[in-house]
Amino acid sequence: MYSRAYKAGVTIPPLLWVSVFLLVPYAILFCYSFWSVSPAQVIVHNWNLQNYLQLARNPIYLQVLFRSMRIAASVTVFALLLGYPLAYYLSFHAAKRKDLLYQLVIIPLWASYLVRGYAWKTILGSDGVLNGFLQYLHITHKPVEFFLYSPFAVIITLTHIYTPFTLLPIYASLEHIPRNLVEASHDLGSSPWSTFRRVILPLSLPGALAGATFAFVLTLGDFLAPLLVGGPSGVMISNVVVSLFGAAYNWPLGAAISFCMMLLVVTLLFVTERLEKRLAVS
């Protein structure tokens, strides 16, 4: 039995942390979302639902939100398409190269997000590496402009950045599949492809779902990539929040959007959590 002092010692610090740095700020944010800004640019504490009504009425916000979700969905799909086969190869066929390849997947995570963002700016720019290469091969004759400052650039950049986050849970779930299940499937007459479909894929679905959730949620809340490579057409919902809290000085509206986003993400996490549990077999 642990003493009361011990229990208090391990419980109170994390509770304090979560309260002070998470719950209290959210509560403040929540309060802000019901206030408004006076014409004199002062935040007045008159409680109302104006901010939420404005979000529902003004199509701009919904448009940006849907664009963000489209981008997040694309990044999720690409991260899965890249991450799953790589994780599968790592887990089942890499053999001696496994550790090396695993490290190669991890290493980019050690580099600053900003550096990776700028790298894509350099690659996709009008006098960037990609355009230089295409012109060198005489595939194009003048710089292609739409590579950079587009949703396309945001998707490429974020796919690159978040694929390891998608790969890792998939890899973990593949590693947890007992190999004798694969042998049993072959033994019972299933071809390698059929074994993948009937055993490996179903048993790795919780990992794939966790990976997809990472990619989707992280992309949905991202504001640096659109800032660096997105341009006007690549603006995402977080950029709107950033500008509302910054230049536009409309904290209440920014808070309302933030709160809606948080609700969206929490709902999503809740649903995927439930789904993962249902897919996972004890």
Next chain:
Amino acid sequence: MTKAAPHAAAADPAATAATPILSIRQVIKQFGQRPVLRGISLDVAGGEFLTILGESGSGKTTLLRLIAGFEDLDSGEIWMAEERLDRIPAHRRQVNTVFQSYAIFPHLSVFENVAYGLRAKNTAKSEISERVTQALAMVKMGEFAQAAPAKLSGGQQQRVALARALVNRPRVLLLDEPLSALDANLRRQMQVELKSLQREVGITFIFVTHDQEEAMALSDRVALLRAGLLEQVAPPREIYGEPDTAYAARFIGQTNLLRAEVTDGIASAGTIVWRTVGAAGTATYSLRPECIRLANESAGIPFAATDVSTARFRGRIRNQTFGGAMDLIEIDCGNAHVIRARIANSGILSGEREFEFAADDAVRVREGEDA
């Protein structure tokens, strides 16, 4: 009737030699630099219950995995009747395996686990349902058809694994230490069921175990594997009664190994002397503990008896372990030479006593390498 036929064939050694269902020929397998199988040749008859017996590291599981197709052999051939098996991928072999850890698919119900192999072969739905139900009934798991595997005990998972393999009607069923994870009582019960199941379905069983009692209880023949080579392949009674080698004698049951000098048909190990056959020189004899009995001292037969069809020796009782019907007695014959005997209903023995055994019970065995 057709199902019973292969088993009947197994009983007839002539038929066995003519039509092996599985033929392993000069199989060699290495893992890196480490030789695991060093030239195995073995024919298995249709309907036979063959046990591959060996210590851990003897290569028994590797041999099974080669037959199943989970490993590639380095040289040699494996044939199933007229078909070269070792070049066919695992999923096209008419062989099924019961794995040591069962390998039940955790995401599928018991029914779907058993139906797995039939679905792989695109069997008709009605037939699947019929055969799965039948297979589950055979292993007494009918009521668990819709259960999730995680809810089953080890013994129940074992039964499902058995049904999942047998439902495909394989030509050969491979069992990789299937009972080793079960507790002793359940294990004995499963041994009996397994044996009667094998008789019922008439499928050839190749059973891998390290447990010599299990091997003796179940098998038509035992293939004793030692460090990648077959030591002896024979029915259990034969391998017990007439072990080829000192290793076989020690591994299958308990034994005393007597090192004797043979001259003129007489073997002598220290003061123990008995009649024997075979070449003169140094030889090793295996003497089962239960072949030794207390000599009738009151009859007053002199110690240096000339009747060498019965050997006699004296020794001090060093230890007696109660074993129900038979007690295990350690007899100190001097010079740190200890002979173990199983003696029935002897009461508590002590001091120096005289023992005897029939000369024919001392079986001459090959010493074998590094025995």
